[in-house]
Amino acid sequence: MLAAAATVGLVFAAFSTAEFAQHLDRQVHAIHCSFIPGAEEPAGEQASGCEVAMMSPYSSVLRTKIWGGLPIALPAMGIFAFLLWRALDLILRQQDQRKAAANFLIAASVIPVIASMVMGYIAATELHAACKICIGIYGSSAAVLIAAVLCRRAVVRSGGGSGAGAVKVWLTGAAQLGAFVAIPAGLYLLLAPDFSSYLGSCGALREQEDPYGVMIELSDTGSAVDRVDAIEIFDPLCAACRGFERRLDASEVESKLHRKAVLFPLDSTCNWMVSRSLHPGACTVSKAILCAKPNKLSPTSVIDWAFAEQEKILEASKADPDAAARMVTAQFPTLAACLGSAEVESQLNKSLRFAVRNSIPVLTPQLYVAGVKVCDEDTDLGLDWALARMLELEAAGKLRGEAPPAVPEPKLEAPTKPKAASKTRDKSGGTAKKETP
Structure with missing residues (x-):
């Protein structure tokens, strides 16, 4: 039972590690999410739980040291492989040492159970997502502990010794456990690719100034001293922006x-750069964010509300273009008069003009650190690593990025006043004729 439970846990952890590691090419890959590891499932809601879990800051450690960090599923692989090894070892172990070995097995089996409890709590309270691969690991951890307890009972009933050599058994087991976890983790760290050459290669802003005051403060202005300026380009009804914002906050x-x-x-109702409304209602919510500060509200409170109600706003706006405005005013009554005003229309237009002046791609989210763009491939698993490296380069005065070429604006000349028709006399002395300029 113990060997079977450890094998199942090892398979789940191995597939989870493989799903994580395939993203080390900086590309987008399908994430399988099934109780049968590796099985294909339709994209959408079924796969979202595993995707949320993987892209969260809790899926790996040492994120600022290597791209993506060290996936926590890799040490889990080591622990389950160790438990499988010790289950087979218990069968072959001498009779007088079986009790000590069984006691150590129970202690080792508690480790994945505690880890599963912690990760399950985070998934339920922070991520609000159910990852089937993760649930498979949780179940395997519980089965391993139950089987380890039953192993000890069986050993005691069969007269498995008095626990002689317990110190040696525990020291040897601890050393083996450390090796099973440390060796694969160390190899992963050594073989992880270095993407430093991509830093600064994805563009930069030509203008960082905000002469029209269209930028929304996301950081506490009182603590802005000694911080590096970062500009986010985002859509309040963009699901990717919501996920990115949460990763950045964490x-x-x-x-x-x-x-x-x-x-x-x-949203094409205000943004002339898109041919159709990818996120209907986004223009109205953007106006609400711009209206917040003049009406003594925090813009971030409107953003947080929009992220929380994103699906409802999008669904309602698809059926009724005025739905977003009603939802905003129901939540923030003081913004009603501002939403349709010419001032906020002008502010939103100037915000879009900022994107035009900087030739910003029609894509959200985007992040610029000290005017240098964080590559789109680094905005999920590689975010912590990329930001840490870019801040180091900025502190050393070496952060550089090439801005896209300026888009020439048409030159408009003042219209000239047409000259009046003049009369000239024909050289032959005939009647006058008109000359039209």
Whole structure:
């Protein structure tokens, strides 16, 4: 039973590690989410739980040291492989040492159970997502502990010794456990790719100034001293923006950034750069964010509300273009008069003009640190690593990025006043004729 439970846990952890490691090419890959490891399932809600878990800051450690960090599923693989090894070892062990070995097995089996309890609590309270691969690991951990307890009972009933040599058994077991976890983790760290050459290669802003005051403060202005300026381009109804914002909030280096946001709603009702409304209602919500500060509200409170109600706003706006405005005013009554005003229309237009002046791609989210763009491939698993490296380069004065070429604006000349028709006399002395300029 113990060997079978450890094998199942090893398989689940191995597939989870493989799913994580395939993203080390900086590309987007399908994430399998099934109680049968590796089985294909339709994309969408079924796979979202595993995707949320993997892209969260809790899926790996040492994120600022290597790209993506060390996936926690890798040490889990080592522990389950160790438990499988010790289950087979218990069968072959001398009779007088079986009791000590069984006691150690129970202690070792508690480790994945505690880890599962912690990760399950985080998934339920922080991520609000159910990852089937993770649930498979949780179940395997519980089965391993139950089987280890039953093993000890069986050993005691069969007269498995008095526990002689317990110190040696425990020391040897602890050393083996350390090796099973440390060796694969060490190899992963040594073989992880270095993506330093990509830093600064994805573009930069030509203009970082905000002459029209369209940027939204996301950081506490009182703590902005000694922080590096960071500008986010985002859409309040963009699901990717919501996930990115949560990853950034949980990042280890977020406290070193002075964050501002430029609104870029992918909604054709106000954004002439998109041919159709990818996120209907985003223009209205963007106006609400711009209206917040003049009406003594925190813009981040409107953003948080929009992220929380994102699906409801999008669904309602698809059926009724005015639904977003009603939902905003129901939640924030003081913004009703501002939403349709010419002033906020002008502010949102100037926000979009900022994107035009900087030739910003029609894409959200985007992040610029000290004017240099964080590559799109580094905005999920590699975010902490990329930010840490870019801040180091900025502190050394070496952070550079090439801005896209300026888009020439048409030159408009003042219209000239046409000259009046003049009369000239024909050289032959005939009648006058008109000359039209």
